[in-house]
Amino acid sequence: MKSAFNVRHLVSVLLVAGLLLLPLYSHLTGNVFVLTLFTRIVILALAAASLNLIMGYGGMMSFGHAAYLGIGGYAVGILAQEGIGSGFVQFPVALAVSAFYALVIGALSLRTRGVYFIMITLAFAQMAYYVASGLARYGGDDGLTIYKRSDFAGLINPGNRVQFYYLCLACLLVVVFLIWRIVNSRFGLVVQGLRSNEQRMQAIGFPGTRYRLVCFVIAGTMCGLAGALLANNTDFVSPAVMYWTRSGDLMVMVILGGMGTLFGPVIGAVAYLVLEELLSQVTEYWALIMGPLLLLIVLFGRGGIMGLLGRLSRG
Amino acid sequence: MAEPLLRVEKLVRRFGGIIATDHVTLEVPRGELHAIIGPNGAGKTTLIGQLTGHLMPHSGSIHLAGRDISRLPAYRRSALGLARSFQITCLLADFTAADNVALAAQARAGHSFRFFGDARKERGLREAAMSALERVGLADRAGVVVSRLSHGEQRELELAVALATKPQLLLLDEPMAGLGITESARMVRLLSDLRKEVTIVLVEHDMEAVFALADRISVLVYGRVIASGTPDAIRQNEEVKRAYLGDQHVVVRHG
Ligand SMILES: Nc1ncnc2c1ncn2[C@@H]1O[C@H](COP(=O)(O)OP(=O)(O)OP(=O)(O)O)[C@@H](O)[C@H]1O
Numbered sequence: 001m002k003s004a005f006n007v008r009h010l011v012s013v014l015l016v017a018g019l020l021l022l023p024l025y026s027h028l029t030g031n032v033f034v035l036t037l038f039t040r041i042v043i044l045a046l047a048a049a050s051l052n053l054i055m056g057y058g059g060m061m062s063f064g065h066a067a068y069l070g071i072g073g074y075a076v077g078i079l080a081q082e083g084i085g086s087g088f089v090q091f092p093v094a095l096a097v098s099a100f101y102a103l104v105i106g107a108l109s110l111r112t113r114g115v116y117f118i119m120i121t122l123a124f125a126q127m128a129y130y131v132a133s134g135l136a137r138y139g140g141d142d143g144l145t146i147y148k149r150s151d152f153a154g155l156i157n158p159g160n161r162v163q164f165y166y167l168c169l170a171c172l173l174v175v176v177f178l179i180w181r182i183v184n185s186r187f188g189l190v191v192q193g194l195r196s197n198e199q200r201m202q203a204i205g206f207p208g209t210r211y212r213l214v215c216f217v218i219a220g221t222m223c224g225l226a227g228a229l230l231a232n233n234t235d236f237v238s239p240a241v242m243y244w245t246r247s248g249d250l251m252v253m254v255i256l257g258g259m260g261t262l263f264g265p266v267i268g269a270v271a272y273l274v275l276e277e278l279l280s281q282v283t284e285y286w287a288l289i290m291g292p293l294l295l296l297i298v299l300f301g302r303g304g305i306m307g308l309l310g311r312l313s314r315g
Numbered sequence: 316m317a318e319p320l321l322r323v324e325k326l327v328r329r330f331g332g333i334i335a336t337d338h339v340t341l342e343v344p345r346g347e348l349h350a351i352i353g354p355n356g357a358g359k360t361t362l363i364g365q366l367t368g369h370l371m372p373h374s375g376s377i378h379l380a381g382r383d384i385s386r387l388p389a390y391r392r393s394a395l396g397l398a399r400s401f402q403i404t405c406l407l408a409d410f411t412a413a414d415n416v417a418l419a420a421q422a423r424a425g426h427s428f429r430f431f432g433d434a435r436k437e438r439g440l441r442e443a444a445m446s447a448l449e450r451v452g453l454a455d456r457a458g459v460v461v462s463r464l465s466h467g468e469q470r471e472l473e474l475a476v477a478l479a480t481k482p483q484l485l486l487l488d489e490p491m492a493g494l495g496i497t498e499s500a501r502m503v504r505l506l507s508d509l510r511k512e513v514t515i516v517l518v519e520h521d522m523e524a525v526f527a528l529a530d531r532i533s534v535l536v537y538g539r540v541i542a543s544g545t546p547d548a549i550r551q552n553e554e555v556k557r558a559y560l561g562d563q564h565v566v567v568r569h570g
């Protein structure tokens with residue numbers, strides 16, 4: 001048990017070290033592309049980590065988590081379009097709108113369980129997708145180009161590749177740290193207890209829905225942050241980031257890395273997106289290889305990569 | 316007469332065509348150990364479920380210490396001092412024994428909207444958990460994950476969890492179900508200890524235990540209370556003998 005923890009620990013530390021040193025590698029080899037790729041990976045790892053909070057720790061199988069990527073992104077894009085370029089306005093607005101959306105969706109959907117919850121979160125995200133498609137003033141279906149990245153008053157320059165990468169990485173690490181604190185707090189134990197056995201939790205005096213809802217809002221807010229970063233990264237936001245397949249991607253990253261583990265979603269995001277990148281360079285039919293491969297891991301590698309590492313070290 | 320701790324009046328609960336609780340009226344004064352017996356399917360668990368709020372009655376009322384709790388959700392009743400153990404073990408299977416009990420203590424300590432401190436390092440909660448575990452003889456198993464505990468240990472943990480909420484009224488649904496002889500004996504000893512501190516409603520098939528422990532016994536058959544009284548009175552009661560204790564009905568032990 002103990003050694004399992006240590007191997008996971010080691011892999012997590014190596015992962016973080018690798019992410020921290022990546023710009024150096026990119027600089028030394030002159031490989032700019034790897035930095036671009038990993039900026040995207042870090043942002044989506046943040047989104048996956050936030051999904052893991054509700055899905056892995058809270059047992060809430062949300063199939064609409066990509067909606068927050070869009071909401072955070074559109075908050076930045078729309079404000080930029082309307083001439084408000086300050087990141088100190090854009091980011092808080094992105095987080096606040098995401099939180100509000102999560103509050104409403106959560107209040108409506110958390111009464112349901114199992115497949116119904118999956119379906120209802122999916123339905124709401126698709127609604128968000130169609131609403132965004134209908135925003136004619138902001139590009140509608142075609143999406144919205146962001147001509148100027150968020151302005152942080154000279155503090156950080158998001159236009160600089162390395163600086164922006166470190167901004168995203170810092171956000172990821174802070175979010176993972178917060179999740180670590182949360183899952184070990186009183187609140188976190190209640191949420192995990194509810195996942196484990198709701199009836200028991202009610203019998204000892206916990207109103208389940210209230211705690212779940214707060215958790216749902218925290219996760220949505222975190223993912224809104226990923227959305228705001230993603231829009232900056234691509235200088236563009238479109239309804240496509242909210243499409244249900246994107247929510248599915250996030251779920252796969254979480255499951256692949258290991259649900260309910262701190263660094264699982266980060267490892268999952270790296271593995272998923274690097275694999276996708278490599279396979280797509282080899283063949284244009286990469287999805288045909290990727291699909292079955294993921295299926296195998298999900299079906300047979302219980303606990304994802306983190307689970308595998310745990311079993312490996314236990315022998 | 317003083318207000319009883321628990322007062323149940325004309326409680327009715329149906330499942331489709333059958334009446335699982337049929338105008339049950341019951342009073343349990345503070346300090347009493349009140350046993351509820353009856354054949355399988357008599358409606359004992361259904362009655363407990365309505366007392367705890369896991370199941371809503373169709374009519375009738377439930378008062379706890381004079382307060383109408385008939386419509387309160389389970390978590391509110393728990394906060395008012397009602398705790399239960401489940402007939403079918405109902406624990407957080409992937410948590411340790413200590414975590415299970417500490418969460419009960421945490422519920423007792425007020426709301427849990429605290430997001431930062433490590434709850435497992437809170438002295439107060441851990442100590443409360445340990446003392447409840449000691450109480451039921453599980454102190455040395457505190458760090459073991461529930462799914463690795465034996466059935467008997469899980470039954471004891473059920474009780475520890477209920478105790479950790481510091482209840483006024485303890486509702487125990489067949490705490491001895493599936494226990495071996497020595498485990499059963501230990502549980503009886505534990506209950507005879509506990510009854511000095513807390514009012515208990517005990518549902519149990521083990522007649523020996525029931526008659527040894529109970530101050531009063533109510534007999535439930537087809538959802539109705541057909542008799543209620545001291546163990547001696549119940550033993551003498553003709554209707555009870557006919558319906559339940561008599562030889563046409565074999566009293567089975569659950570397992
Ligand atoms: N959720 C339910 N839906 C439908 N019928 C139910 C439900 N729960 C209980 N019943 C029925 O209500 C009656 C009373 O059941 P209950 O479980 O309360 O009996 P019990 O006295 O606890 O029995 P046992 O000694 O076997 O535990 C039974 O006929 C049972 O089939």
Ligand SMILES: [Mg+2]
Pocket residue numbers: 359360361402
């Ligand atoms: Mg029963």
